Amino acid sequence: MLRGTNSHDRHTGSEALIRQLLRQGAVAVIATHDVALAALEERFPGGVAxxxxxxxxxxxxxxxxxxxxxxxxxxxxxxxxxxxxxxxxxxxxxxxxxxx
Structure with missing residues (x-):
């Protein structure tokens, strides 16, 4: 996700996109190697797995x-x-x- 940008911006943008998808009630499959994004499962239980x-x-x-x-x-x-x-x-x- 957001390939071609620096690590910080990629993480920030990816997290913002995921939060936006959650607000809209979207169902999505997101593939990433950004292990830090895994913490979103704890912040959004039932919304991120x-x-x-x-x-x-x-x-x-x-x-x-x-x-x-x-x-x-x-x-x-x-x-x-x-x-x-x-x-x-x-x-x-x-x-x-x-x-x-």
Whole structure:
């Protein structure tokens, strides 16, 4: 949602859009990687519900079951994808500095 803008504006705009949809009684499915938006479920119980698709990790391989599950996704599989394309990460999963 609101791709192509900075993180702060994207979050602010996304939250404003969701509040507007709630005021209008709309039914919507919104896909986002902005985990902070998940807090709207607590602020608007019955109006916002979080769901996700999960992934199983075996070594460096990802396996998706494509089943919708309640709640916020807690798996951090992007680090595996980054390693696969050659981005070196430190042990905590954060981008690392390549040693000469």
């Amino acid at each position: 979080n769901y996700h698709f999960d992934v199983q990790v075996a070594g460096e391989e990802l396996y998706f079951d494509y089943r919708l599950k309640a709640g916020v996704c807690r798996s951090l599989n992007a680090s595996i994808l980054m390693r696969k394309i050659g981005i070196e990460l430190d042990e905590g999963g954060a981008p690392g500095v390549q040693q000469p």
